[in-house]
Amino acid sequence: MxxxxxxxxxxxxxxFGGLKAVADLTxxxxxxxxxxxxxxxxxxxxxxxxxxxxxxxxxxxxxLFEGRPIQGMKPHAIAARGITxxxxxxxxxxxxxxxxxxxxxxxxxxxxxxxxxxLRTRRFEDDERDxxxxxGELLEILGLSAWADTPAAELPYGQQRRLEIARALAGRxxxxxxxxxxxxxxxxxxxxxxxxxxxIRQRFHLTILLIEHDMRVVMGICRRIAVLDYGVKxxxxxxxxxxxxxxVIEAYLGEEVHADLGAGG
Amino acid sequence: MRRALWLAGVLVALVALNVALPxxxxxxxxxxxxxxxxxxxxxxxxxxxxxxxxxxxxxxxxFMALGAYGSAMFSLHVGQGWVAALEAGHVPGxxxxxxxxxxxxxxxxLLSALAGYxxxxxxxxxxxxxxxxxxxxxxxxxxxxxxxxxxxxxxxGLPGIPGWVNFFWVGLGVAAVxxxxxxxxxxxxxxxxxxxxxxEVAAEALGVDTTSYKVLAFVLGAFFAGVAGGLFAHYLSYLxxxxxxxxxxxxxxxxxxxxxxxxxxxxxxxxIVLTLLPEVLRPVxxxxxxxxxxxxxxxxxxxxxxxxxxxxxxxxxxxxxxRRAGAPxx
Amino acid sequence: MSExxxxxxxxxxxxxxxxxxxxxxxxxxxILRLINFAHGDIYMLGAFFGFYAPGLIVAAGARxxxxxxxxxxxxxxxxxxxxxxGRLAAALSAAxxxxxxxxxxxxxxxxxxxxxxxxxxxxxxxxxxxxxxxRLAALITAIGVSLLLENGGVLVFGPDPKxxxxxxxxxxxxxxxxxxxxxxxxxxxxxxxxxxxxxxxxVTRTRVGKAMQAVSHSHMAASLMGISVDRIITFTFVLxSMLAAAAGVLVALQNPKIExxxxxxxxxKAFVAAVLGGIGNIPGAVLGGLVMGVAEVxxxxxxxxxxxxxxxxxxxxxxxxxxxxxxxxxxxxxxV
Numbered sequence: 001m002x003x004x005x006x007x008x009x010x011x012x013x014x015x016f017g018g019l020k021a022v023a024d025l026t027x028x029x030x031x032x033x034x035x036x037x038x039x040x041x042x043x044x045x046x047x048x049x050x051x052x053x054x055x056x057x058x059x060x061x062x063x064l065f066e067g068r069p070i071q072g073m074k075p076h077a078i079a080a081r082g083i084t085x086x087x088x089x090x091x092x093x094x095x096x097x098x099x100x101x102x103x104x105x106x107x108x109x110x111x112x113x114x115x116x117x118x119l120r121t122r123r124f125e126d127d128e129r130d131x132x133x134x135x136g137e138l139l140e141i142l143g144l145s146a147w148a149d150t151p152a153a154e155l156p157y158g159q160q161r162r163l164e165i166a167r168a169l170a171g172r173x174x175x176x177x178x179x180x181x182x183x184x185x186x187x188x189x190x191x192x193x194x195x196x197x198x199x200i201r202q203r204f205h206l207t208i209l210l211i212e213h214d215m216r217v218v219m220g221i222c223r224r225i226a227v228l229d230y231g232v233k234x235x236x237x238x239x240x241x242x243x244x245x246x247x248v249i250e251a252y253l254g255e256e257v258h259a260d261l262g263a264g265g
Numbered sequence: 266m267r268r269a270l271w272l273a274g275v276l277v278a279l280v281a282l283n284v285a286l287p288x289x290x291x292x293x294x295x296x297x298x299x300x301x302x303x304x305x306x307x308x309x310x311x312x313x314x315x316x317x318x319x320x321x322x323x324x325x326x327x328f329m330a331l332g333a334y335g336s337a338m339f340s341l342h343v344g345q346g347w348v349a350a351l352e353a354g355h356v357p358g359x360x361x362x363x364x365x366x367x368x369x370x371x372x373x374x375l376l377s378a379l380a381g382y383x384x385x386x387x388x389x390x391x392x393x394x395x396x397x398x399x400x401x402x403x404x405x406x407x408x409x410x411x412x413x414x415x416x417x418x419x420x421x422g423l424p425g426i427p428g429w430v431n432f433f434w435v436g437l438g439v440a441a442v443x444x445x446x447x448x449x450x451x452x453x454x455x456x457x458x459x460x461x462x463x464x465e466v467a468a469e470a471l472g473v474d475t476t477s478y479k480v481l482a483f484v485l486g487a488f489f490a491g492v493a494g495g496l497f498a499h500y501l502s503y504l505x506x507x508x509x510x511x512x513x514x515x516x517x518x519x520x521x522x523x524x525x526x527x528x529x530x531x532x533x534x535x536x537i538v539l540t541l542l543p544e545v546l547r548p549v550x551x552x553x554x555x556x557x558x559x560x561x562x563x564x565x566x567x568x569x570x571x572x573x574x575x576x577x578x579x580x581x582x583x584x585x586x587x588r589r590a591g592a593p594x595x
Numbered sequence: 596m597s598e599x600x601x602x603x604x605x606x607x608x609x610x611x612x613x614x615x616x617x618x619x620x621x622x623x624x625x626i627l628r629l630i631n632f633a634h635g636d637i638y639m640l641g642a643f644f645g646f647y648a649p650g651l652i653v654a655a656g657a658r659x660x661x662x663x664x665x666x667x668x669x670x671x672x673x674x675x676x677x678x679x680x681g682r683l684a685a686a687l688s689a690a691x692x693x694x695x696x697x698x699x700x701x702x703x704x705x706x707x708x709x710x711x712x713x714x715x716x717x718x719x720x721x722x723x724x725x726x727x728x729x730r731l732a733a734l735i736t737a738i739g740v741s742l743l744l745e746n747g748g749v750l751v752f753g754p755d756p757k758x759x760x761x762x763x764x765x766x767x768x769x770x771x772x773x774x775x776x777x778x779x780x781x782x783x784x785x786x787x788x789x790x791x792x793x794x795x796x797x798v799t800r801t802r803v804g805k806a807m808q809a810v811s812h813s814h815m816a817a818s819l820m821g822i823s824v825d826r827i828i829t830f831t832f833v834l835x836s837m838l839a840a841a842a843g844v845l846v847a848l849q850n851p852k853i854e855x856x857x858x859x860x861x862x863x864k865a866f867v868a869a870v871l872g873g874i875g876n877i878p879g880a881v882l883g884g885l886v887m888g889v890a891e892v893x894x895x896x897x898x899x900x901x902x903x904x905x906x907x908x909x910x911x912x913x914x915x916x917x918x919x920x921x922x923x924x925x926x927x928x929x930x931v
């Protein structure tokens with residue numbers, strides 16, 4: 001962890017009215033890591049994603065990406081810096097086909113301007129070919145080639161989750177934030193997803209921060225896990241350490257995940 | 266090369282129609298054709314904002330008014346003088362007038378685009394219906410100001426605008442706005458607009474600068490509304506603030522929604538249908554507007570996604586349909 | 596100073612009319628997220644129903660009188676009932692000359708009931724079928740309804756203005772300091788305030804009002820709790836239409852000239868008033884209406900009457916730039 005820090009949250013707090021959704025969170029993620037972020041419902045996990053991607057600005061604290069501050073930047077500018085995400089409550093461009101969904105995210109790497117597009121210049125044609133090729137590759141990797149021309153709204157649920165990932169990858173991120181990618185998947189699909197996440201991490205040299213409720217997935221692929229409860233980080237460590245941490249067990253008490261924690265150990 | 270051929274083809278067709286139409290149609294029918302063209306420009310340009318980008322503008326008449334009055338004032342005070350000077354220098358009248366008209370349309374369009382930029386800016390903060398009501402307010406404010414400024418004729422109207430517009434210029438405007446819309450739709454910028462319409466938060470998170478794109482849509486839409494206004498002014502030779510009421514904006518919105526939000530060909534089709542409908546209903550006199558509004562309601566109930574939905578009318582689509590229809594007999 | 600106070604009195608009176616119309620916009624918006632563009636035309640119809648109401652009252656009174664007299668003739672032998680019927684018949688025949696105030700009240704009630712019924716027809720006939728379509732489709736439908744009512748009005752009532760009967764002769768009441776208020780203004784203010792309190796009571800204290808609040812929160816949740824969402828939506832339209840009808844009659848008492856397009860501008864401005872106050876928010880609509888009325892009267896008094904139609908929108912743009920959700924509206928962050 002001492003080496004190459006990609007993302008650093010430094011005492012970050014965000015307050016909504018009287019409620020501190022995230023309180024004094026300090027977290028470092030090294031380049032190439034796959035870190036899990038877990039916690040009971042309403043613990044503030046997605047809020048952390050919203051902070052890192054610029055949907056919310058922190059009330060207090062600093063966020064550094066590759067050593068440069070990103071707090072207060074607009075989401076699209078942060079995406080251009082190299083952080084993209086998926087959404088827990090799937091937010092695809094419903095009326096567009098899969099290919100377009102991916103192309104839209106590749107948009108920031110287009111070099112052709114508006115005039116090029118309207119006049120169909122050579123530069124535009126080259127650009128468009130690149131974007132389409134890259135979109136095709138990503139759909140291939142995610143196993144979505146057969147659905148390329150299907151509107152996103154008409155995809156089966158599992159494919160929608162995959163399209164979310166394909167779309168996030170099209171922005172060529174260095175840090176990928178996955179918000180409950182296994183939600184609603186059956187055990188087989190979850191296993192496939194685990195392999196897929198590991199695969200894209202290596203293929204694209206990604207750093208991944210993963211929110212996941214499915215403990216099997218988290219414990220299976222993350223080497224380091226941070227636990228949030230009521231917006232506060234209550235534990236951080238290897239899956240082995242987390243599983244036996246009394247504060248984590250207490251936080252999860254009453255939730256069914258408790259059983260999973262035990263079973264996993 | 267192919268592009269040059271296309272352009273030449275369109276120009277030749279427009280010139281031919283420009284010569285033929287006034288001879289084939291009586292003045293009443295010809296006027297309807299011209300008004301259809303102007304409404305097509307309005308509908309297709311509003312479709313950029315409401316259809317492509319999913320923003321909700323109901324002040325298109327205001328942009329049209331700015332373009333109309335802006336270009337008319339330019340022609341009255343500058344353009345006419347230039348035409349006289351050019352003709353004195355033995356430049357053919359058609360060329361001189363065309364040049365002056367082009368400049369006037371550009372002035373009107375740019376004035377409108379500037380207003381579109383200013384109106385688009387609040388869209389950074391306002392969403393949905395609030396934005397709608399601000400655009401509505403903008404349109405009304407423009408109209409009230411025109412009604413009160415003596416230099417543009419106030420409520421009496423502005424007469425004596427040179428009637429330089431013929432079918433060629435209207436057709437050129439129509440071709441330009443359709444060309445721009447279709448090429449935009451099939452580009453990364455068009456996809457960015459569609460993304461904003463479908464899910465603004467996701468678009469922003471994936472690197473689309475939603476603010477700039479929304480303003481861009483407003484500016485482009487306003488520019489062509491201004492051009493349509495300029496054509497309107499130089500066709501009728503007379504402007505009256507009552508042509509640009511809230512009802513005019515509503516008429517254009519009805520065209521866009523009826524055509525199918527986001528569909529360029531739908532907007533074209535609906536603009537023609539809704540321009541013709543009141544004329545077709547003319548024989549029933551008193552019942553005309555009642556029937557018109559009634560049909561609007563029925564159309565919305567039976568086809569809420571618009572005539573063409575999200576689709577584009579294209580040759581391949583038509584032939585595919587014909588093949589399917591023709592299959593059993595073959 | 597006294598001139599300013601006088602303007603203020605006029606502005607508040609005018610504003611209370613805007614408020615009555617704005618309430619209908621805001622309630623329908625709160626429950627359906629629909630800008631009911633036809634609402635201004637309901638206000639127009641309220642005035643026209645009021646216009647035809649006195650004739651209706653006289654005719655109905657006369658008809659009932661005849662009927663009772665016939666019954667009286669048949670039953671004249673029966674003690675008590677016979678003479679009683681005779682007296683009632685005489686009274687009803689004289690309905691045309693009943694007290695001004697009572698007649699005005701009846702006119703108001705007839706207009707409100709008429710528009711309430713119309714509200715049901717419009718909601719069920721035009722809006723319900725498009726409720727599941729896009730919001731723009733619903734909006735175009737509302738615009739279609741608005742055009743239909745206006746052009747239907749031209750067809751039925753004729754394009755020329757009509758003059759509302761002077762049910763209550765006007766007189767001025769001095770308030771001191773050179774400020775006067777007309778008895779008609781007093782009526783407008785009193786009736787609007789009473790109606791607003793009645794609405795407040797319905798929305799906050801009754802079962803149906805609480806159901807309205809629930810539906811405006813979430814159709815799904817409300818229907819899961821056993822509320823008939825359809826019925827509540829219809830009820831909301833009825834309430835809104837009745838308030839608009841009342842506004843129509845009240846305005847016609849003061850400005851008797853009525854015509855089929857009279858609802859367009861007041862409707863538009865009342866909607867702006869609702870947005871100004873924070874759309875969906877009932878006290879906001881009242882506040883917005885008052886602000887708008889006062890601002891408009893002040894512009895007419897101190898700037899120029901020709902800019903009257905612009906002030907509403909200028910005010911709107913300024914307020915929305917400062918408070919994007921209106922004066923009393925709460926900005927809602929979208930859940931990501």
